[in-house]
Each structure stands twice: as C-alpha cells, then as structure tokens.
Amino acid sequence: MNSPEFAEMTSKRNKIRSLLQTAEPGQRVCIKGWVRTRRDSKTFSFLEINDGSCLASMQVIADHAAPGCDGVTELTTGSAVAVTGALRHSPGKGQKWEILAEQITVYQIAPETYPLQKKRHSDEFLRRIAHLRPRTNKYGAAFRIRSELSFAVHRFFRDQGFIYVHTPIITGSDCEGAGELFRVTALRPGDFRKFDDASADQNDFFGKKAALTVSGQLEAELFALALGDVYTFGPTFRAENSNTRRHAAEFWMVEPEMAFCELSENMDNAEALVKHLVSHALENCAEDLDLFFRFVDKSLPGILETIVSRPFARISYAEAVDLLKQSEKRFEHEIAFGYDLQADHERFLAEQYFGCPVMVYDYPRRIKPFYMRVNDDEQTVAAMDVIVPGIGEIIGGSQREERLDMLEARMAETGLDTSEYWWYLDSRRYGSVPHSGYGLGFERMVMLVTGITNIRDVLPFARTPGNIDF
C-alpha cells in the first residue's frame, strides 16, 4: 500500500503481525523491534527481530558486504533496531517469510549484562525482572491474551446491551465483608499525633474514613436499578495477607449487575461469559495459545474445549455436601452442612467428580454476606460460586436481597450499621426489584485460559504482600 518512498520518508514501521498475515513478496518494508538472536554465516548473518505485535519473530538476512548492514555482527540479544529491506519467501525451513536487509539502523546495542538469554528461564527468575519479562515469548503471549480477553469482556456485555459503569476506586463504605481494606488518607504522619482516632477521620480529606474499593458491587446495583443491565471492569484492592498463587492485593474484577434477574439467569449469564471468553481466545489468540498448549500445559486444549462445548455442572450446596460426604475421598477439612466448602472440596468437585466447571448455589445464610437474597427456606441464600478445575473459585455471585425489611434484618444480623448504608437502602425503598450479579476474577480467568498457575505471572506487575517493585 505504501510506496517505498513513503515508507522511507516517514520511516513508518510495518508490524510483523500484519506482514505475516498480508505479505506480498518483493514488497519493501521496515520493521522495528528487538533482536532475539543472531546467527552468523561466513558472509551474512541471520537476525530474528521481534516487535511484540505477535509471537513470531521476523528473520532478517544481513549480507556483511551490504553497505547498510555495517556492524551486524555487533548486534546482541536485546538490541533495538530498525530494518528496511525487501520481503521475500524464505528458502529455509521454519519460516515462510524473511527480509533481505538493505538498511539496518541501530537504536541501541544491549550489553552482555542483558539478563534474558536465548534459553528458557524459570518463572521465579523472570518475576524478579518483571520489567523485562514481556520480552520473552511466554510473557509476551500471556499479555497479548490478557488484552484480548479484556476486549472480549466488553464485547460480551455490549452485545447484550449492558452499560459499562465506572464505579469509584476510593470508597467510604467501611466494611462489607469482602476483606481487609487499604486505607486512603491525605494526612501526613505528624498529623496523627494531633488527633485521636475518630477526629483524625473527621479532619482527613473526605471528613470520614476512606479506603480503596474491594468491590464495585453496591454502586453497580444502584446503576442496575436505573439502567437495567450494567457491568464494571476495573481494579480492586484487598489488604489481606494472602500468600497463595491465586491471590493478589491489586487485581481486576468484572462485575455485572442485572435488574429483573433471578439466580438461575445469573448463573446462565456467568456460564455464557466464561464460555465466550474462552471461545474468543481460541478464535483470536491461536498462535499465542499454542505456546501454552505445547510448553505450559498439554491438557489445556481439552480443558478449554470442555468449557466451550459442555454445559457447566450445577449443584446445590446441600447436594454438594451430601456428595462429598458419600465420596470415599478423605478431605483435609471435614465436611458438614453449615460450613463453607474448602479448597480441597471445591477441587474434588471440579477436577475429579465432574471434570468440568461447577456452579454451586444456595449456600447457608450464616456464611454469606448481608446482601445475598434469603431463600424461602430461611436457611439458605441465593448465592452461587463458579468453580473451575485447577484454580477453584473464579466467580462468586448472588441474587441480591431486594426486600427492605429482610435486608435491614440481615444487616443487623451481621453487625452492620444501617445508617452508613442509607443510600444503598434507598434503592430498596424506591422501586426495588429482584436483581442479581456476580464478580469474575479477571486474573483467574487469564490463568484458566493460559494454564499459567501463578497469579503473579498474569499481572504485568503484581502487587502481593511485601512486593511493590516496578
């Protein structure tokens, strides 16, 4: 499309991804990226240039005699270059296309201290150089997939007429049972000597306690009761001292909230979302996913295929308890009605008993938060969790308690001050309707799709207890 002159003049770069998709031989192109490896022959060198647009690198042939290729043999892994030349079919095995270099421009040579080598590194090592790991095949692929999945989240909801709501990051709702909060304050350390605890809050920026959000749910509910179907998709913060491979202090959560929606439709939507995200990745990230199929988890193709093609198992909490009691498997924690399902219970259901995602619903009211709708049996609430093999809980949701008197009773039961939630309770005073929603842990979703087993490896720069570098 661009004339050679135009490409030269503007130095416009061609992305390797689009060259590989639409290339025509003979075309003069310009790529800009980072040297992955150099292999020398007697009279010329092979370069592999990666620009991050896709997993594949572009092979470059640099003739040592060509005036524009001076100093090719100085190029090291990690160096940044621009290469202009003719695109042609590669006579070698392993790649369809290559560029016969006419001009190689060096942005910077990477010295030999560059930590990434032409070999496999451990995930633990790469976490310590998280600023460089997106330059590896695996992490480049993971973060391209993460990007595609976020796009797919928006497309899923937009196609169904949901409205995207930006709920606040800083909130004043003190507690809601979703974990420890990160406090937000504008006071300086010295100021705390001037005030006692209560007056410190009054003299702080907002005049009361503030914290980073642990969930946009309550605010999303208010918008659902105005706009119908809404969702949030943003960062979420938990100050829990959790040290596991599936918890982070800062993570992204997708939280749809649907008016005129009961628990079974809520579960339908959750199942459809998970299926849509997996399908989207299979259709749009084939090359990147193949890396994970081959090098990360060989059983991944089967797992993803099962998720897309088979209905999720659905089982009530009471049924799940009976089933676990009857199983011959010995569990680390005992199972009894009234106690929450533990990690090994959930894994047994998803991985061994059903072999597919499981939705467990109608949990005992005593172990669930105040906003979940009390069922007619008075003992359970209309809650649901989606449990997937390998990860455990990926979604938690419920039908919300829309009856004012019951909601107030539940708040009293769980020790909450109703006056703090006057705005939330107003939604049950003025045109309250049945409604439902859930929260999807976005990183856990990326883990599911890629087979990556540690949440720190699907976050660009993970925040976990004691770790805030980068």
Added chain:
RNA sequence: UCCCCAGUAGCUCAGUUGGCAGAGCAGGUGGCUGUUAACCACCGCGUCCGUGGUUCGAGUCCGCGCUGGGGAGCCA
C-alpha cells in the same frame, strides 16, 4: 498469619557417611555452515543467602534471620 520445601557461577542445576567447588547453557576467542534453543575447539567465571554455633575441618550438621516457592486460611 500458620505448615512444609528451597537458596551453590550471569541462568538452570549436581555436589556421596563433614575432607581443597562441578556440569550444561549464556559470555569471550577462533573455525564451519541458508542458519533457526545452530554446530566444533579453546578460555574465563564463585561472599556456596546472611549470621552465630558444633568440629582438627562445614556447601554439607544445629540455632536465628532474610529471600523465594508450594500448601492452608481469607476470597475473585
């Protein structure tokens, strides 16, 4: 926060019942080749995580600490 495991070269790891510290890869030099985790030859590479102790002698055994990993809890 609790339980378990690990920490040795730039990276991945071996190191026997306690006896002078090893390999592969990466890096350097030379050679060869339309190569592709290139190949062949040669070369260098150490606070054995820190600290205290046991011992004639500690990478190895013991205490404490730090860092990393796995599991549990909390949850998404």
